[in-house]
Amino acid sequence: MTDSNEMTINLVVLGRTQTGKSAVGNSLLGSADFESHLSPSSVTTRCSLGHSSRILGIIRRNGCELALRVRVLDTPSYPHSALSKEQVRDTVRSALAHHFGEEGLHLALLVLRADLPLCPDESDHVIQFIQELLGPTWKNYTAVLLTHADKAEEAGFSEEAYLHSASSTLLSLLSSVQHKYIFLDNQKSIIKEERAIVLRKLLNFIRQNNYQVLLLKHSKE
Numbered sequence: 001m002t003d004s005n006e007m008t009i010n011l012v013v014l015g016r017t018q019t020g021k022s023a024v025g026n027s028l029l030g031s032a033d034f035e036s037h038l039s040p041s042s043v044t045t046r047c048s049l050g051h052s053s054r055i056l057g058i059i060r061r062n063g064c065e066l067a068l069r070v071r072v073l074d075t076p077s078y079p080h081s082a083l084s085k086e087q088v089r090d091t092v093r094s095a096l097a098h099h100f101g102e103e104g105l106h107l108a109l110l111v112l113r114a115d116l117p118l119c120p121d122e123s124d125h126v127i128q129f130i131q132e133l134l135g136p137t138w139k140n141y142t143a144v145l146l147t148h149a150d151k152a153e154e155a156g157f158s159e160e161a162y163l164h165s166a167s168s169t170l171l172s173l174l175s176s177v178q179h180k181y182i183f184l185d186n187q188k189s190i191i192k193e194e195r196a197i198v199l200r201k202l203l204n205f206i207r208q209n210n211y212q213v214l215l216l217k218h219s220k221e
């Protein structure tokens, strides 16, 4: 949604349990709206929408500053320690339609851990899940967020070295989403400048997509 001096971007975080989805949401919003902590069972069990305040210094149009507003839908993981695939899919689908049904979705953020290898079965399952939610054009509307970048860095991997050693499954996924990926360290509370860098990268992805949105409707499987 864009009015004369404001732009809103609609995002959803998706992925396996304990990858840092809620932490990503909090980092992007600059808040602690979403419950995020280490747990031996999945923490998030329902969808919830968080809103940022007006963010300045990120985007300009025709030489004028626009205020950016970010909306993030946090979701239960798939796979989940207590919910079936159908339960997660139906709850996410209806939350997407409820919150973004009118304005559309700019980007789904598939959250993966940079400190764990992505294996073929896991990738297939998550891609199938995203496809079921977003439909055949999912690749245009999906970016990969690699959390735990701090751990990869501690182990001596720069981004370049990481991608050089990454599994072919991850590389093929990144290629299928047209290399829309971002490394993130959610561990330290993200500072304003770092958040601005991440938001600019996300806006670039959205710009590459000509600001198109994915329209989501209620539908039965």
Ligand SMILES: Nc1nc2c(ncn2[C@@H]2O[C@H](COP(=O)(O)OP(=O)(O)OP(=O)(O)O)[C@@H](O)[C@H]2O)c(=O)[nH]1
Pocket: 016, 017, 018, 019, 020, 021, 022, 023, 024, 035, 036, 037, 038, 039, 041, 042, 043, 044, 045, 076, 077, 147, 148, 149, 150, 151, 184, 185, 186, 187
């Ligand atoms: N070191 C490190 N820890 C992280 C990072 N991102 C998240 N975590 C930690 O990972 C744990 C899980 O984070 P959550 O945000 O709850 O993850 P989630 O995917 O929402 O979890 P569920 O709701 O249980 O599926 C927390 O202890 C976070 O502090 C990161 O980039 N680096």
